[in-house]
Every structure is written in C-alpha cells, then in structure tokens.
Amino acid sequence: MAPASTSNAIQxxxxxxxxxxxxxxxxxxxxxxxxVLMAIVGPNGAGKxxxxxxxxxxxxxxxxxxxxxxxxxxxxxxxxxxVPQKGSVDWDFPTTALDVVMMGTYxxxxxxxxxxxxxxxxxxxxxxxxxxxxxxxxxxxxxxGGQQQRIFLARALVQDALIYLxxxxxxxxxATTERAIINILKELRKSGKTLIVVHHDLQTVPEYFDWxxxxxxxSIASGPVKDIFNDDNLTKTYGINYKxxxxx
Amino acid sequence: MTSAQIEIQLIxxxxxxxxxxxxxxxxxxxxxxxxDAISHSIxxxxxxxxxxxxxxxxxxxxxxxxxTGVVTVMLVEFIQRTKLVKEDTAIGLVFPALFSIGVIMIAxxxxxVHLDIxxxxxGELAFAPFDRLVAGGTDLxxxxxxxxxxxxxxxVSLLLLFFKELKLSTFDKGLAATLxxxxxxxxxxxxxxxxxxxxxxxxxxxxxxxxxxxxAPAASAYLLTDDLxxxxxxxxxxxxxxxxxxxxxxxxLDASIAGSMSTMLGLLFLLVYLFAPNRGVISVLVxxxxxxxxxxxxxxxLHLQNHEEPEERHVKHLQEHINWQKVQSERVLNLAxxxxxxxxxxxxxxLTGKGRQFTAEALNYITINKETAIEDLKEQFFLFRG
Numbered sequence: 001m002a003p004a005s006t007s008n009a010i011q012x013x014x015x016x017x018x019x020x021x022x023x024x025x026x027x028x029x030x031x032x033x034x035x036v037l038m039a040i041v042g043p044n045g046a047g048k049x050x051x052x053x054x055x056x057x058x059x060x061x062x063x064x065x066x067x068x069x070x071x072x073x074x075x076x077x078x079x080x081x082x083v084p085q086k087g088s089v090d091w092d093f094p095t096t097a098l099d100v101v102m103m104g105t106y107x108x109x110x111x112x113x114x115x116x117x118x119x120x121x122x123x124x125x126x127x128x129x130x131x132x133x134x135x136x137x138x139x140x141x142x143x144x145g146g147q148q149q150r151i152f153l154a155r156a157l158v159q160d161a162l163i164y165l166x167x168x169x170x171x172x173x174x175a176t177t178e179r180a181i182i183n184i185l186k187e188l189r190k191s192g193k194t195l196i197v198v199h200h201d202l203q204t205v206p207e208y209f210d211w212x213x214x215x216x217x218x219s220i221a222s223g224p225v226k227d228i229f230n231d232d233n234l235t236k237t238y239g240i241n242y243k244x245x246x247x248x
Numbered sequence: 249m250t251s252a253q254i255e256i257q258l259i260x261x262x263x264x265x266x267x268x269x270x271x272x273x274x275x276x277x278x279x280x281x282x283x284d285a286i287s288h289s290i291x292x293x294x295x296x297x298x299x300x301x302x303x304x305x306x307x308x309x310x311x312x313x314x315x316t317g318v319v320t321v322m323l324v325e326f327i328q329r330t331k332l333v334k335e336d337t338a339i340g341l342v343f344p345a346l347f348s349i350g351v352i353m354i355a356x357x358x359x360x361v362h363l364d365i366x367x368x369x370x371g372e373l374a375f376a377p378f379d380r381l382v383a384g385g386t387d388l389x390x391x392x393x394x395x396x397x398x399x400x401x402x403x404v405s406l407l408l409l410f411f412k413e414l415k416l417s418t419f420d421k422g423l424a425a426t427l428x429x430x431x432x433x434x435x436x437x438x439x440x441x442x443x444x445x446x447x448x449x450x451x452x453x454x455x456x457x458x459x460x461x462x463x464a465p466a467a468s469a470y471l472l473t474d475d476l477x478x479x480x481x482x483x484x485x486x487x488x489x490x491x492x493x494x495x496x497x498x499x500x501l502d503a504s505i506a507g508s509m510s511t512m513l514g515l516l517f518l519l520v521y522l523f524a525p526n527r528g529v530i531s532v533l534v535x536x537x538x539x540x541x542x543x544x545x546x547x548x549x550l551h552l553q554n555h556e557e558p559e560e561r562h563v564k565h566l567q568e569h570i571n572w573q574k575v576q577s578e579r580v581l582n583l584a585x586x587x588x589x590x591x592x593x594x595x596x597x598x599l600t601g602k603g604r605q606f607t608a609e610a611l612n613y614i615t616i617n618k619e620t621a622i623e624d625l626k627e628q629f630f631l632f633r634g
Contacts, residue, residue, distance in 0.1 A: 053422075056425075056426045057425070057426075058422055058425050058426065077426065077427065077428045080426065082422065082423065082426045084420070084422045084423065088420070088422055089419055089420045090276075090278075090419070093276060093418070093419045093476075094276075094470065094473060094474050094475055094476050094478075094479050095415070095419065095474070095475070095476055096474065096475070100419070103415075103416050103419070103420070103423065106412055106413075106416055106427055106429070107426075107427035107428060109412075110428075111410075111413065111429070112409050112410070112412075114411075114412060115412070139474035155423075
C-alpha cells in the first residue's frame with residue numbers, strides 16, 4: 001500500500017466493490033495527482049461510474065479505502081464536486097435552471113440555512129460561464145439534453161471545489177456543447193483544479209485530457225496520456241484490437 | 249352556520265393542509281402509494297394505543313401509530329432489498345398483513361371499545377365536535393382540532409426549516425448525499441411526518457380516504473406549476489377547497505363528509521387534468537395538432553423550393569403527390585398564404601421573397617439540427633401565430 005500523501009488529490013487503495021456476488025471493481029489501486037484533467041475509460045460494465053460513486057462514498061466498498069487529499073472523503077466533502085449522469089434525476093421536477101444551480105451552494109450552507117443574495121449571485125455567474133444565463137428561469141424539463149448537462153456543470157462550478165468528478169458529461173450533447181464544456185474543464189484545470197471525467201469517446205482522449213485511467217473491473221493502467229494512451233493498453237482494456245491511439 | 253359546522257370545516261381544512269404538505273413530496277418522489285400502505289398499516293398501532301389509553305386523541309396513540317407507520321416503510325424496503333419481489337408487491341404484502349392484525353384486534357374487543365371498522369375506513373368527521381378538550385372547566389374546542397393543529401404546526405415548522413434539504417434530496421439524492429445531507433435521514437423524516445399526519449387525519453377521514461387527501465391535491469398542483477413553493481401552496485389551497493366544498497356537498501346530499509371531500513378532490517383533479525394550461529390533455533392535443541400543421545408547412549415549402557417545374561407546384565398536386573387529405577392541404581395553403589409565404593397564380597404556387605427566406609432558414613434548421621436554430625425557428629412560428 002502506498003503511503004498517504006497530501007499532494008495527491010485522490011488515492012484509492014485496494015478498493016473492491018461487488019454487487020451481491022458479482023465483482024464490479026476488483027482490487028483497485030489508483031493515485032490521481034493534483035491538477036490533472038483525467039479521463040476514465042473502459043467498456044460498458046467496467047465499473048467507471050461505480051469507481052466515482054465509491055470515491056464519493058455513495059457506494060460502500062467491501063474492501064479498501066479512498067483518501068481525498070490524504071483524508072477520508074467524509075472530512076473533505078466541501079472540496080469535491082460531483083456531476084452525476086444526466087439520467088440520474090427526474091427533469092420533470094418543478095424547478096428552474098437557476099434553482100438547480102443554486103443547489104450547488106447548499107453544501108457550503110449546511111443544514112437549515114437558506115441560500116441568499118450571495119449564493120444567487122454566484123449561481124448566476126456560473127450560469128453565465130456555461131452560456132445558460134438566458135435560460136435561468138426556464139423550467140428544467142423545457143431544456144434540451146445539452147442544456148441540462150450545462151446546468152449540471154454550472155451546479156458543480158458554484159460548489160467551488162478542488163476536485164470535480166463527472167459521470168459522462170458529454171453524453172447526448174451536440175458538438176458545440178461538448179466544445180463549450182471541455183473549454184470550461186480546461187480552464188478549471190489551468191486554475192489548479194483536479195478533474196476526473198468518465199469518458200466514452202476514445203478518439204478525443206488525447207485532445208481533451210492529459211491523464212487517463214484504463215479501467216475494466218481491474219485497473220489496467222493509469223498515467224499521462226502521452227505515455228500510456230496506446231493500442232496496447234486499449235487492447236488490454238477492451239479485449240479486442242484497438243487502433244485508435246496515436247503511437248509515438 | 250352553527251359552531252359545530254364551523255368546527256368541522258376548520259378540522260377538515262387543517263387535515264387537508266396537513267396531508268397536502270407531505271403529499272407533495274411523496275408525489276414528487278414517486279412514493280405516493282406508500283401513503284396508502286401507511287394509512288392502513290398504522291391500524292394496529294392505533295388500536296393498541298386505544299386499548300391502553302381508551303382515548304382516540306391520546307398522544308400515545310399517535311406515537312404508537314407513527315411507529316407502526318415507520319415499521320411499515322422499513323418492512324417494505326427490507327422485503328424489496330432482497331430483490332425477490334418488486335416494490336409495489338412489497339407494499340401490497342406488508343400493509344394488508346398489518347391492517348388485518350388491527351381489524352382482528354378490533355373485532356376481538358368490539359364489545360368494550362367504541363372503535364368500529366366503518367369509522368376506521370371512512371372516518372367520522374361529523375362526530376368530531378362532540379369530543380371536547382376541557383381544561384379547568386373551560387371548553388377549549390374539539391380535541392381533534394388540537395391534535396391536527398399540533399401536527400400541522402410541527403409539520404409546517406419542519407418544512408420551513410428543512411425545505412432546502414427536502415427539495416435537494418427529492419430532486420437529486422446523489423448530490424444530497426455528496427453534500428452531506430443524508431438522504432436516509434430525510435427519507436425517514438418525511439415518512440415519519442407522513443405517518444404522524446395520517447394518524448392525525450385518520451380520525452377525520454379514515455384509512456381509505458386519507459390517501460385521496462395526500463395524493464390528489466399534489467397531483468393537481470403538479471400539472472399547474474413549475475415551482476415547488478407554488479406547488480405546495482396550490483396543494484394546500486386545493487385541499488382546503490375540497491374540505492369546505494366537500495362538507496357542504498355532504499350537507500346537501502346527506503352523505504359522508506369524507507366521501508364528499510374525496511369526490512371534490514377527484515373532480516378537481518379531473519378539471520385540472522383536462523384544462524391545465526400547459527400540461528392538460530386539451531392543451532397537449534391542441535399543441536400536437538398545431539405542431540403537425542407546422543411540420544406540414546415545412547414539408548410543403550421545401551417541396552416548392554426543390555421543384556422548379558410548374559406541374560410539381562400545382563395546387564392539385566398537393567393532394568395527388570404529397571398524399572395529403574383535402575382538408576390538410578387547404579389548412580397548409582391557408583397558413584402559407586395568410587403569412588405571405590406563397591402566392592398562387594392560375595393554380596400554380598410560387599414562393600414569395602419572405603417564403604424563400606423562411607424556407608432557407610428552415611432548411612438550415614433541418615440540416616444542422618442545432619438547439620439555437622430550433623429556438624429561432626420556434627420564434628418565427630410564434631410570430632406567424634400573431
């Protein structure tokens with residue numbers, strides 16, 4: 001087991017998750033350095049979402065531990081923002097885009113305290129950043145898939161976290177939205193944030209990300225894209241010959 | 249109006265508000281049917297409490313019944329978690345079992361208690377003014393008014409304190425958990441408040457009809473607003489309206505008050521379901537028809553743009569080649585002519601300048617299929633509708 005280090009954003013040791021008897025993640029060791037923009041790639045059922053949820057403590061592992069800046073997640077809640085899959089919520093819920101973004105401020109408010117002008121202002125700024133200010137009073141079911149994804153991103157932005165965990169933020173969005181989102185992610189990384197993104201489109205990995213983790217129940221490889229994003233690792237992860245990566 | 253009549257309406261209104269508040273969250277959480285389970289399965293708790301205290305308005309009875317309610321929720325979730333049966337089946341297994349225990353307990357002791365099955369199922373609001381709270385010789389009003397009043401006060405205070413948390417955990421359980429607002433605590437908190445409310449309302453409206461008071465106002469309000477606060481307020485208003493109008497309907501027909509209240513709620517929902525401005529059945533049908541016409545117009549304009557030859561642009565051609573009914577063709581032609589998109593000379597249709605411009609934009613929308621283009625086009629259509 002590697003020694004706990006505070007310069008790593010996230011350190012996962014011997015993490016094993018199983019649903020009933022079926023292993024979903026098996027003995028994962030993973031170190032994510034601070035300040036990277038990392039893709040988690042792997043086939044369907046590889047446990048990508050489960051890994052994110054285990055880091056956040058939403059799923060309880062049967063073995064292993066997760067450290068966020070060297071401490072358990074429960075002590076670091078305010079440093080981590082989570083963008084769940086779009087399909088994880090009911091978009092017919094009676095609320096507006098602005099209100100959903102404001103939910104990102106609830107963590108810093110704690111129990112009982114209500115969001116005020118300051119929280120509203122920050123939420124409006126986040127909406128502007130994702131280009132959704134014009135839709136602030138729109139009921140959320142009246143937004144397109146890409147717009148809903150941007151709302152989720154804005155909600156994570158107002159959390160003003162150090163680490164962002166995102167579950168397929170590019171799912172079902174058009175090319176313009178994808179570009180807008182990746183630009184924001186790159187900007188966040190420039191300001192020193194750590195971003196961990198479940199990603200499906202292998203073609204765009206070298207262009208979007210600087211760090212990558214290959215996952216298929218076990219952790220296949222993790223490191224800088226330029227060193228490890230190659231056909232060898234892709235083949236190991238996906239089990240068939242892949243000719244996607246740019247080999248040097 | 250006699251004071252008893254006023255008291256009954258007041259109790260009914262408070263019961264309706266107390267039910268509408270947790271009901272709104274249960275409906276949004278898609279857990280409406282759990283209220284049916286709770287309302288039945290608290291019976292053994294009520295009966296047990298009644299045997300101990302001999303008082304239908306005793307706080308002990310409420311505590312015991314609320315506990316049975318929470319046990320119901322836990323049992324349902326326990327059975328469901330084994331994954332051997334689905335949630336609705338689990339609900340259907342748990343509440344009849346508990347309810348029947350209560351029924352047997354009443355039947356076994358029917359001689360010495362004044363608690364009968366009819367009252368359990370339908371409530372007995374008409375008798376509520378007779379059971380009065382008397383302290384030091386002063387009449388403080390009906391006991392059930394105090395019971396439901398206290399429950400409502402607690403429920404409103406909790407709602408005001410934890411509105412933000414309830415909203416968040418209802419909308420996005422995952423985010424609530426990661427922000428440190430335990431969804432489990434909120435879930436059981438809501439279930440406990442629901443159980444206590446149902447116990448308080450039980451006396452007035454009974455096990456079957458309390459479900460109507462919980463679900464119908466929230467379901468109606470849901471179709472009318474996009475704002476959770478407004479949905480809560482509207483639910484309460486609907487509840488009170490049904491309580492008072494139901495009371496007078498019962499008076500007029502000499503029927504059960506609880507039955508009349510539920511009937512009013514049913515009618516109210518039907519009206520909203522049909523006539524709600526955006527989500528009502530009628531407005532959805534109107535919208536679909538209009539959209540069909542708009543799409544038909546696009547098809548027609550693009551056809552004109554694609555074909556220079558006059559025979560393809562003849563009025564008759566619409567019916568023969570595009571395979572439209574006469575009515576449809578006329579509606580499309582009228583829409584296009586009225587908006588100055590086409591002109592017809594000797595039965596041959598030509599696009600006007602405006603028509604050409606609009607068609608180009610529409611083509612752009614179809615090929616690019618981008619959100620912004622759709623928004624623009626929708627605005628264009630909006631313009632024509634005037």
